[in-house]
Amino acid sequence: MPQNDEKRFYRVLGALERDPHVCLLKNYRQHKGNTTFRHCRSVAEYSFRLAQRLGWRIDEAALARGAMLHDYHLYTRKERHVNVLKHAFAHPEQACSNAAAVFSLSGKEKNIIRSHMWPLTLFSPPRSKEAFLVTLADKYCALRELRGRR
Ligand SMILES: [Fe+2]
Numbered sequence: 241m242p243q244n245d246e247k248r249f250y251r252v253l254g255a256l257e258r259d260p261h262v263c264l265l266k267n268y269r270q271h272k273g274n275t276t277f278r279h280c281r282s283v284a285e286y287s288f289r290l291a292q293r294l295g296w297r298i299d300e301a302a303l304a305r306g307a308m309l310h311d312y313h314l315y316t317r318k319e320r321h322v323n324v325l326k327h328a329f330a331h332p333e334q335a336c337s338n339a340a341a342v343f344s345l346s347g348k349e350k351n352i353i354r355s356h357m358w359p360l361t362l363f364s365p366p367r368s369k370e371a372f373l374v375t376l377a378d379k380y381c382a383l384r385e386l387r388g389r390r
């Protein structure tokens with residue numbers, strides 16, 4: 241079974257968690273009061289665990305960066321009174337453009353962010369194993385959080 245470098249994954253994730261731009265996510269909430277920061281961190285961790293479980297060899301840095309930035313839209317939907325559907329369709333692109341403004345993102349990392357709501361965002365499908373893992377982990381984590389589990 242292919243082994244991913246767990247240390248590399250957590251090193252990249254840890255650096256992002258300390259980055260002041262990423263810490264902005266602590267100011268926004270989603271899924272019953274969870275912070276967007278905690279949600280993104282859970283998605284990153286679960287995506288990596290899923291890759292290990294499936295035995296998929298992945299790019300640890302791209303997975304950590306794409307997952308941690310996948311909801312970098314920088315607003316709380318309810319505070320802005322954004323319609324649920326409009327948010328669902330529009331926020332991946334918003335997150336990608338916000339993240340690309342402060343980080344130098346690879347094409348793979350941009351696709352992870354843009355495609356995380358797939359299949360809702362039909363024309364932005366996941367184009368890598370890392371992106372596919374994030375689409376799955378995001379849904380799993382969102383459901384857990386909506387049921388009050390962190
Ligand atoms: Fe999202």
Ligand SMILES: [Fe+2]
Nearest residue numbers: 279310311378
């Ligand atoms: Fe998300």
